[in-house]
Amino acid sequence: MSSPRQGWSCVWKAWRQSSVGSFKTLPYRQTRTLHAQTQEYLQSNQPDFTESQRTVRESIAKICSKYPDEYWLEKDNSKEFPTDLHADFARDGWLGICIPEKYGGAALGISEAAVMMQTVSECGGGMTAASSIHMNIFGLEPVVKFGTEEQKQRWLTPLVGGTERACFGVTEPNTGLDTLKLQSMATPDGDGNYILNGSKIWTSTAQIAQKILILVRTTPLNKVDKPSRGLSLFYTDLDRSKVQVTRIPKLGRAAVDSNVLFFENWKVNAADRIGKEGDGFKMIMHGMNAERILVAAEALGLGYAALRRASKYATERVVFERPIGQNQGIQHPLADSWVQLESARLMVYLAARMYDQGFETGEYANAAKYLASEAAFTACERAVLAHGGMGYAKEYHVERYLREAMLPRLAPVSKEMILNYIGERVLQLPKSY
Known part of the structure; x- marks a missing residue:
């Protein structure tokens, strides 16, 4: 098949x-x-x-x-x-x-x-x-x-068919992970449109995307009774005549662009708003647990790739008339990484099954992302070390793995914020930030 x-x-x-x-x-x-x-x-x-x-x-x-x-x-x-x-x-x-x-x-x-x-x-x-x-x-x-049926027909079919690519605009330069403090605004113009002004950062694939899913304020923060209200979600054309897209040079994942977006007087039709005005944060949260699970799975794959290369190299590389994998100084760290990756894998797929069954999976999705990203980074680091000096050479690929392994440790949520979530929601401890 x-x-x-x-x-x-x-x-x-x-x-x-x-x-x-x-x-x-x-x-x-x-x-x-x-x-x-x-x-x-x-x-x-x-x-x-x-x-x-x-x-x-x-x-x-x-x-x-x-x-x-x-x-x-x-x-x-x-x-x-x-x-x-x-x-x-x-x-x-x-x-x-x-x-x-x-x-x-x-x-x-x-x-x-x-x-x-x-x-x-x-x-x-x-x-x-x-x-x-x-x-x-x-x-x-x-x-x-x-979304409405009309929106689903208009947006989902071309995305699945690959005729349109989309990017995701939530994070802003001045707010970072504090999503409720977003400053970008969408103001109705009285003619069935919104006028968007503001900026976004770390928007991936904006160089090649035709569409953007973007979260902005439609009610100023000082005029809502709760910070989670007043945010609205739009899926619309990325109008490059109004949106300045600037690529960010970065550590790894160079082939997939990350960008700063700056937009001024960007007209977006009200038909491109998803759901009710002001309910955007509630809607965006529905995808967050799924994203954490998927990022965890991606980190796992990277860790296993590194471990595969390291174990093969340790089998084939002979120094002092013996394969280096015969030395416990090489063998034990790689074996420990396999244990860590497999442990994280079990958590990832438990979280995924629970999500599919309809459970609220915040603690498991976050824990899976935490474990997988840490295990993957460790596996990639050890793969470089197992290669010795050649681990620093691009032709052996593990240095690229290590650079990319930093990403799931940072995004879409840091390990510190995950521990805050577990501390408050699972251990029922006071909010620490």
Whole structure:
């Protein structure tokens, strides 16, 4: 099976029976042998995966096999967006894995999407590969849940088909993670439009996107009874005659652009507002847990890719007449990283299954993102160290992995804010900030 447009009825049936219902895992290679050989490229013999998750893993692995590490090194050097990977995913229908079938999607769950994003990252593409399609998976969740039928037809179908790309504008230079203090304003002009003024930062793919999902204030902060009110959500054309897009030079993930947006007197039609005016923050929160789970899965993939390269190098590299992997100083850190990654993986897919069942998964989604990002960074760092001096060379790829492993530690939420959330919501401790 190569795409969700070929035989999804079978996958859908299996998913309904196993992922959303009883979560029974179908019998699969029930032997006493190891199921997760680290040196195997994109192995799919996970006994805890459902049939649909395995189908996704195997299908995505076939696509990703066309894009080896050398491809991603070239994209990193040239800072060129991987349009061919994006086109492959659009052609086979994978960009709509979580979007309803009537709009061209596959209507699968975050459990399947997480497998897809882990696999995309694990192929060696890391956060670059994942970020090139990331927005499609969770970004328009507010449209799916709160958009009108006309909006869904107008927006979801071209996104799934790959004819339009979208970016996401929430964070602002002066507010950072304090989303409720956003300063960008949208003011009605009396003719059925809003006039937007303000700025955004760390908006990915704005260099190549045609559309933007943007959160702005429609009521000033000093005129609302709660800070979470007065924010409105729009999905609209990225009008480059009114929006200045400036690329940010950065540490890693060079092929997928990050940008500062500055906009002045930008006219947006009221028909592009999602839901009621002032309810934007409530709507944007519906996609946050899904995003944390997917970022965690992407970090996992990067960690496994690093571990695969490190263990292979440690097997092949001979110093003092013995492979360096025979030395416990090399072997034990890599083994410890496998334990950390597998532990994080179990949390990631627990959070994904709970999300698909309709649970409020904030604590698990945040914990999964925390564990996966830390485990991935450690695995990437150890991969560089295991390579010795050659770990510093681009041709061995692990230095690129390490640079990209910083990203999930910082975004979309820092580990400190995750610990604040757990402290308040799970431990019921006083707010610390």
